[in-house]
Amino acid sequence: MKRIFLNIEIAWHSLSNFKLRTFLALCGVTLGTFSLVLVANLTGSIERKSKIEVDKLGKNLLIVRCGVVLKFGERTRTLSEATTLTKEDAQAILAGSAFVEDVAPATLKQLPVRYKETTLKSVFIMGGTPNIYIMRNYKLAKGVFYNDKDNRAFADVAVIGYKVADKLFKNQDPIGKYIKLSDIYCQVIGVLEELGSDISGADQDNQVIIPISTYMRKIENKDFINIIYVRGVSDEVFDKAKNDIEEILRRRHKIHPGDQDDFTVIDMKDVMAIRAQVTKIITVLGRLSASISFLIGGLGILSIMILIVSERKMEIGIRRAVGSRKKDIIFQFLTESSLISLTGGVFGIIVGFVFCSLIFHFSKLPYYISLFSLISSMASSFAVGVVAGIYPARKAIQIQPIDVMRSR
Numbered sequence: 001m002k003r004i005f006l007n008i009e010i011a012w013h014s015l016s017n018f019k020l021r022t023f024l025a026l027c028g029v030t031l032g033t034f035s036l037v038l039v040a041n042l043t044g045s046i047e048r049k050s051k052i053e054v055d056k057l058g059k060n061l062l063i064v065r066c067g068v069v070l071k072f073g074e075r076t077r078t079l080s081e082a083t084t085l086t087k088e089d090a091q092a093i094l095a096g097s098a099f100v101e102d103v104a105p106a107t108l109k110q111l112p113v114r115y116k117e118t119t120l121k122s123v124f125i126m127g128g129t130p131n132i133y134i135m136r137n138y139k140l141a142k143g144v145f146y147n148d149k150d151n152r153a154f155a156d157v158a159v160i161g162y163k164v165a166d167k168l169f170k171n172q173d174p175i176g177k178y179i180k181l182s183d184i185y186c187q188v189i190g191v192l193e194e195l196g197s198d199i200s201g202a203d204q205d206n207q208v209i210i211p212i213s214t215y216m217r218k219i220e221n222k223d224f225i226n227i228i229y230v231r232g233v234s235d236e237v238f239d240k241a242k243n244d245i246e247e248i249l250r251r252r253h254k255i256h257p258g259d260q261d262d263f264t265v266i267d268m269k270d271v272m273a274i275r276a277q278v279t280k281i282i283t284v285l286g287r288l289s290a291s292i293s294f295l296i297g298g299l300g301i302l303s304i305m306i307l308i309v310s311e312r313k314m315e316i317g318i319r320r321a322v323g324s325r326k327k328d329i330i331f332q333f334l335t336e337s338s339l340i341s342l343t344g345g346v347f348g349i350i351v352g353f354v355f356c357s358l359i360f361h362f363s364k365l366p367y368y369i370s371l372f373s374l375i376s377s378m379a380s381s382f383a384v385g386v387v388a389g390i391y392p393a394r395k396a397i398q399i400q401p402i403d404v405m406r407s408r
Contacts, residue, residue: 025304026344028297029384032290033348033377034355039286040373041356043279045365060101060235061135062242063266064093064228064249083224084253084262087212090228092252097244099237100230104128104135107215107225113208114180115168123164124207125181127215133159135229138209143175143190151211154218159190163205179208184218186210238267294380297344298388301337305392308336309399316399330393337389338382345381349374 066085090105106128113123132138133145138159146157158179165174165188178185186208195204216222232241242265249255249263309316316329353369360367 022304022340025297025300025340026347028293028295028300029341029344029381030297030348030351032293032297032384033345033381034352035286035290035293036377036380037349037352037370037373038356039283039290040370040376041352041368042359042365043283043286044370045356045360045368046279048366048368060232060238062230062232062238062245064089064230064245065264065266066224066226067262067264083222085225085228085249086223087225089249089252090225093228093230093245093248096248097241099233099241099244101233102131102135102231104132104229105212105225106132106227106229107212107220107222108207108227109220111182111219113164113168115177118168120164120167122206124203125215125219126207126209127212127219128209129212132209132229135231138195139193141191141193142173143188145190146211151213154213155211156184156186156214156218157189157210158186159192159209160188161192161203161205161207162194163203164208165191181208181210182219184214186214242267290380294384297341298384301340301385301388302391304340305333305337305389306395309333309392309396313399316396326397329397333393333396334386334389337392338385341381341385341388342378345378348381349377352377 064085066083087105090103094100094103106126108124108126110122111125113120113125126132130145130147130151133140138145140159141162143159145159146155149155150157158181160168160174160179168174168179169177174188174191177188179188180186192205192209210219212225216225230241230245232238245265246261250261253262255261319329352373357367359365
């Protein structure tokens with residue numbers, strides 16, 4: 001151990017004579033480890049957030065939308081609307097596919113919501129069957145959800161989102177109070193827990209949910225819907241369930257082969273796959289950036305070690321003359337190159353974790369620490385130092401004491 005500490009002390013004094021070169025070499029390794037830590041932690045956090053958002057939408061969920069819907073990454077854009085989707089279609093899907101466990105027809109629209117003198121101009125009003133809260137994994141902060149009896153009776157009742165309750169009622173208890181939707185007054189019977197945005201970007205806290213019968217008769221007076229939530233039996237049969245849904249709806253809507261569908265089936269696994277591709281690209285680019293930084297750092301270490309060998313020929317010659325073995329000289333210079341790279345690696349990890357913590361805090365991403373990034377960063381830093389020090393160490397052991405004396 002004494003020899004190791006002595007080598008480290010010698011390395012420290014030697015490198016302190018070349019402060020600028022040492023600093024530049026440190027920067028390269030620091031940037032490399034920083035890139036690895038940043039990319040690994042961010043991609044892990046994004047993947048965790050994706051899972052949380054999918055769970056918010058509901059378990060084993062397929063979504064049938066009326067009209068043609070295009071998916072842009074994790075967002076959706078409606079290209080054309082249709083009026084052919086009905087509640088009967090939902091029941092036909094449930095009865096016609098062995099891979100479907102439950103369905104929840106729904107319809108929604110953005111409308112103003114009013115309580116006394118306070119008006120919210122743009123709130124999602126959803127009319128859904130009573131099982132919608134199970135399908136969408138909704139939880140109540142207070143109150144109750146409406147039931148089948150309320151739905152059959154066209155009851156004027158509503159369950160409101162967290163933000164709607166906060167903005168309309170401030171510190172008051174909203175349960176039992178009446179809010180105005182379009183031309184009707186609905187009694188608030190429940191408040192949802194804070195949910196945040198789902199994977200489609202929709203704010204689930206800015207919504208009001210009422211019985212679908214009430215919505216279709218009293219809000220819009222229509223007999224068609226624009227969405228059906230479908231719960232599959234399991235993830236493994238999603239593709240089969242999706243195929244069954246498409247066949248059933250094409251048959252019911254009399255869509256001939258080759259004609260465009262008037263509906264779109266959205267699979268959350270497809271959305272997740274698109275996001276996974278994006279995170280994969282980020283990972284590849286981050287690792288490429290780290291590799292370039294490590295290469296620059298390695299070249300910096302190589303150049304400074306060659307310079308150190310050249311400046312310390314007398315020291316090397318004297319050490320060889322008094323009995324130092326070749327492996328002692330090699331170990332000395334590998335210690336010095338590794339000291340640079342490991343110091344840069346430690347700085348990079350510290351900066352990376354601090355930077356990630358700030359991103360998680362301000363972007364509200366779930367906090368995630370990758371053990372893999374820590375191990376791989378330190379291993380990469382050590383490897384860069386060893387590889388960069390091999391050539392200077394070999395040059396050092398080729399120095400002969402007699403050659404040094406003659407040059408003097």
